[in-house]
């Protein structure tokens with residue numbers, strides 16, 4: 701009986717060890733499994749973090765490309781930055797209106813205002829108006845001129861396509877089509893329709909709307925200084941074949957200081973600068989299209 705009892709205890713002890721072994725093995729297996737799982741999860745998390753980081757970097761690069769400044773360098777001029785707006789839009793201050801490039805008879809600029817500076821007393825009210833954006837630069841130009849003894853006035857500013865049509869017909873009846881075509885725009889082709897062009901004169905009306913205006917101190921001062929206020933002498937001497945117009949030392953077009961300065965430094969007309977501007981516009985477009 702003693703032996704029997706001892707043997708039973710012995711068996712129970714063995715069973716206990718076995719159970720303990722099993723529990724231990726299971727615990728080791730389970731903790732190993734979880735450790736493995738955690739490792740997997742951590743690795744997947746790392747991969748996900750990496751993908752998110754790469755995607756964010758790519759998005760940041762795209763955003764940077766879209767906002768990347770684009771410059772234009774005209775021959776002989778300092779480079780200048782292209783504004784973000786689309787300058788092919790008719791309302792843009794860089795828009796090109798020329799003998800070959802119409803703004804369209806339907807176009808009417810927004811925000812036409814009567815400028816703060818003086819106009820020729822004989823100019824009709826509608827023809828005194830300008831785009832609001834040039835009111836301040838005009839005031840500054842006139843004030844700077846005044847400081848140096850030049851008293852300016854506007855001879856003619858905004859013209860509607862209908863008014864331009866009347867003018868052109870009048871000129872044709874006076875001097876014939878061929879002559880009229882050299883100094884007057886066809887309706888829909890006049891810069892005056894943009895509200896950004898002004899015919900300037902001095903209050904004395906010396907050489908009013910005549911080529912001899914460039915020989916006056918006032919005309920000379922304008923030719924040398926108007927660009928500093930964003931105005932471009934649009935139809936210069938020697939560029940008649942390019943602009944399609946006779947030399948008009950009184951006709952100034954607002955294009956903003958950056959472009960007016962570059963045009964002044966390079967000696968190019970807006971027509972000649974246009975291909976450089978179009979290239980820059982293409983760059984802007986392709987930068988914005990980056991995906």
Ligand SMILES: [Zn+2]
Pocket residue numbers: 892897898899950951952
């Ligand atoms: Zn003009």
